[in-house]
Amino acid sequence: MYYFLLTLYQVKPPTVIGQFHTLFFGSIRMFFLGVLGFAVYGNEALHFSCDPDKREINLFCYNQFRPITPQVFWALQLVIVLVPGATFHLYAACKSINQECILQKPIYTVIYIVSVLLRISLEVISFWLQIHLFGFQVKPLYLCDAGSLGKKFTIIKCMVPEHFEKTIFLIAMYTFTVITMVLCIAEIFEIIFRRLCLLIKQ
Secondary structure (H helix, E strand, C coil): CCCHHHHHHCCCCCCCCHHHHHHHHHHHHHHHHHHHHHHHHCCCCCCCCEECCCCCHHHHHHHHHCCCCCCCCCCCHHHHHHHHHHHHHHHHHHHHCCCHHHHCCCHHHHHHHHHHHHHHHHHHHHHHHHHHHHHHCCCCCCEHHHHHHHCCCCCEEEEEHHHHHHHHHHHHHHHHHHHHHHHHHHHCCCCHHHHHHHHHHH
16 A cells, blocks of 8 residues: 555656646645635625625525535535546556656557646636636625515625625636646647657657
8 A cells, every 4th residue: 555655656747847737836726725715705604794684685695696605616626627637647556657658658648648638628617617607706796686585575785795805816716727727738738749859869
């Protein structure tokens, strides 16, 4: 078991960009989400208030405002995006494939590129879902359609706490997603370039 974990740890991406993305940028993204994300969105449901300010109305309108909380969405995004790379590294660890093998053997190069393309596809899907769910700006006032609560309730005005901080955080998460896609595309070009250089030397 120890040998397997050690082997898995030693299987690093065959490109400089891939190592930067995995070790540095990925860590920053997780830290940003874990620390700042909790600070900005941690108590959003408690401070979300409507007029009239009743608990059942606040909960109903908040669930309408947030079908899924941003922290949960971004955590799922990180996990799902990591799956293709983690699967490849697990396969490489089981087969004792090192960085040189990935560049030297075409089949391993293709599998690695496919894993990066899958990562890009998942980031694009997440980007589209984020736009659909959260948009680009958090407005201070949310108009809740509360018609299903009773005839006396139609459109209820709700105040969104710390909307400006949330807008900044949204833009930051969009930026992280775009940077990740750019790094993945650059990684594909790097591995193809290194593969071509290896073939020319041979």
